[in-house]
Amino acid sequence: MVRGVTMVQDSELEPTFTRVGESTTARYTRIPDGEMLPATAYRVIHDESMLDGNARLNLATFVGTWMDEYADKLYRDAFDKNMIDKDEYPATAAIEEYCWRILGDLWNAPDRDDVIGTSTIGSSEACMLGGLALKRRWQHARREAGASTEKPNLIMSSAVQVCWEKFCNYFDVEMRFIPTSDEHPLMDGTGLEDVVDENTIGVVVLMGVTYTGAYEPVAKVAAKLDEIQAKTGLDIPIHVDGASGAMVAPFLQPDLEWDFRVQRVQSINTSGHKYGLVYPGVGWVVWRSVAALPDDLVFRVSYLGGSMPTFALNFSRPGAQVLLQYYRFIRLGRAGYTAIQQATQDVARFLAHEIGALEPYELLTDGSDIPVFAWRLKAGHTDKWTLYHLSERLRIKGWLVPAYPLSGDQSDQTVMRIVCRNGLSRDLAEDLLRDVREETDFLDALDSPMPHPGLGPTFHH
Numbered sequence: 001m002v003r004g005v006t007m008v009q010d011s012e013l014e015p016t017f018t019r020v021g022e023s024t025t026a027r028y029t030r031i032p033d034g035e036m037l038p039a040t041a042y043r044v045i046h047d048e049s050m051l052d053g054n055a056r057l058n059l060a061t062f063v064g065t066w067m068d069e070y071a072d073k074l075y076r077d078a079f080d081k082n083m084i085d086k087d088e089y090p091a092t093a094a095i096e097e098y099c100w101r102i103l104g105d106l107w108n109a110p111d112r113d114d115v116i117g118t119s120t121i122g123s124s125e126a127c128m129l130g131g132l133a134l135k136r137r138w139q140h141a142r143r144e145a146g147a148s149t150e151k152p153n154l155i156m157s158s159a160v161q162v163c164w165e166k167f168c169n170y171f172d173v174e175m176r177f178i179p180t181s182d183e184h185p186l187m188d189g190t191g192l193e194d195v196v197d198e199n200t201i202g203v204v205v206l207m208g209v210t211y212t213g214a215y216e217p218v219a220k221v222a223a224k225l226d227e228i229q230a231k232t233g234l235d236i237p238i239h240v241d242g243a244s245g246a247m248v249a250p251f252l253q254p255d256l257e258w259d260f261r262v263q264r265v266q267s268i269n270t271s272g273h274k275y276g277l278v279y280p281g282v283g284w285v286v287w288r289s290v291a292a293l294p295d296d297l298v299f300r301v302s303y304l305g306g307s308m309p310t311f312a313l314n315f316s317r318p319g320a321q322v323l324l325q326y327y328r329f330i331r332l333g334r335a336g337y338t339a340i341q342q343a344t345q346d347v348a349r350f351l352a353h354e355i356g357a358l359e360p361y362e363l364l365t366d367g368s369d370i371p372v373f374a375w376r377l378k379a380g381h382t383d384k385w386t387l388y389h390l391s392e393r394l395r396i397k398g399w400l401v402p403a404y405p406l407s408g409d410q411s412d413q414t415v416m417r418i419v420c421r422n423g424l425s426r427d428l429a430e431d432l433l434r435d436v437r438e439e440t441d442f443l444d445a446l447d448s449p450m451p452h453p454g455l456g457p458t459f460h461h
């Protein structure tokens with residue numbers, strides 16, 4: 001006993017970086033036999049994670065990397081709260097409801113009191129819930145009509161985010177793609193008549209295509225579905241995947257009709273942790289009316305004496321992010337969100353304009369939908385280097401900017417994308433631009449072709 005105490009004191013006295021575990025290798029793929037000092041464990045993990053890129057210079061991700069000190073304080077106050085413990089944390093549960101009601105209102109629900117929604121861990125879970133509601137509604141209608149429910153299908157652009165492939169795979173729904181092409185880089189309703197049928201549970205429309213940052217025209221897709229209904233009687237609902245754009249359009253394009261103003265839009269999801277401006281770990285899905293969410297998907301769990309309705313894939317999940325979302329809503333208000341999204345878009349448009357003006361490049365998008373833009377090398381500019389090489393060169397300077405192929409019929413095209421977020425200041429943008437120019441000049445000055453590049457930053461699609 002005394003010996004143990006002495007040993008701890010001894011190891012506490014040892015200078016940092018020379019303690020057992022710090023001076024030897026400490027990579028465990030099996031639980032170690034004994035303990036180590038908390039300071040040592042902290043040092044080991046802190047130092048190992050230093051090799052991660054700098055989150056603020058990560059221009060590949062849509063996900064929030066900065067909040068203010070009051071948000072950090074609120075986070076610290078609440079990181080022990082489990083969102084599912086609604087009976088124990090009724091205040092957090094109430095705040096969750098304020099948030100989805102705020103979103104229903106921001107998205108112009110026809111009857112503010114009739115919306116229903118939930119928080120999730122992110123848009124992926126929110127999309128699963130939106131998709132499940134579509135599928136269940138279709139099943140009910142088919143059963144009522146005495147028709148088969150064997151072969152549901154869901155229509156979407158080939159540029160969808162991977163969560164929709166997961167949804168279709170996990171929940172046995174056939175994916176029907178509308179391939180993007182140079183003539184139709186966005187799903188605009190063209191060709192829908194060839195893919196929908198009585199087994200179509202819905203159409204997913206993207207408000208913010210991850211590849212380019214462009215909005216798919218929700219109203220045009222809806223008008224096409226109206227035409228199809230007039231001809232065939234098929235009444236096909238829309239789910240809007242607004243992971244990024246549903247927190248941008250209400251502030252920057254308030255007159256664009258993409259939300260519940262479009263009759264056919266039954267549900268909308270967004271990522272609180274993207275342009276909702278919260279740290280990773282919160283998403284939202286809202287249905288235009290209680291009737292749009294089949295009641296038999298909602299569980300009423302009796303929990304420590306309370307009864308709570310839930311519709312979620314997860315059980316336990318952090319409650320703190322929901323409080324952070326509410327903090328953003330009331331701290332910023334409509335004016336604050338508008339100011340932030342506008343400033344971010346100004347940076348995106350400035351960068352897009354300057355990069356588009358460089359001789360080798362042409363823009364696919366210019367940041368005027370969400371503050372995201374993509375560009376490609378002009379055909380015939382060079383066969384010595386590609387955008388993968390530019391990505392690698394920028395990484396040397398600390399910038400994480402992904403290069404990746406487009407989808408559908410455009411998958412032979414390589415593009416590069418920058419996601420501007422709150423925190424990418426005009427000054428940082430100027431530095432980035434300087435580095436893009438320098439590295440482009442460097443690559444253009446090469447006498448011989450660059451060797452095949454290594455793996456660049458992950459493309460978040």
Ligand SMILES: *Cc1c(COP(=O)(O)O)cnc(C)c1O
Nearest residue numbers: 122123124161163210241243271
């Ligand atoms: C990011 C994204 C998702 C997935 O969102 P997570 O919050 O990361 O789960 C889904 N759809 C689109 C269009 C996205 O941009």
